[in-house]
Amino acid sequence: MINKVILVGHLGKDPEVKYLDKDRAVANFSIATNDRYTDKNGNRVDTTEWHNIEMWDGLAKVAEKYLKKGSLIYVEGKLKTEEWEKDGIKRYTTRIRVNSMNMLDKAAGESNQNNVASSPTPTAVKQIEEQNEAAIHSIMDNADDDLPF
Secondary structure (H helix, E strand, O other): OOOOEEEEEEEOOOOEEEEOHHHOEEEEEEEEEEEEEEOOOOOEEEEEEEEEEEEEHHHHHHHHHHOOOOOEEEEEEEEEEEEEEEOOEEEEEEEEEEEEEEEOOOOOOOOHHHOHHHOOOHHHHHHHHHHHHHHHHHHHHHOOOOOOO
16 A cells, blocks of 8 residues: 655745654644646636645654745655544544655755755656656556455
């Protein structure tokens, strides 16, 4: 089974970091991804999707120290859905539990010449998306058809 999410987006707010037992940290924030397409009338349409992000321990501490509203990041993780009941009504929330992150913003004080690879070009993002799509197809082509359900 595969549960993998890859996103490149901007933080919508500063990370909220909480410290739990034994110096465990959890950071929560949202990132925005954008999609652009042309509708049937030929008009360009821009849409924004917001994703709830959760980071633990070392990643949470890095987020607390270096990330802020507007930061551009690349994250990999998995979908995690939580369920609870309030006033007899079941409620759900889905977030991305991150296990890998790259900060894509230029470091403070560095010039663009010294940090060319820090900001992804549209071509680089497209290449990442194509590589991930190819990997998913490869995995799915090699999967057994004997599913347990």
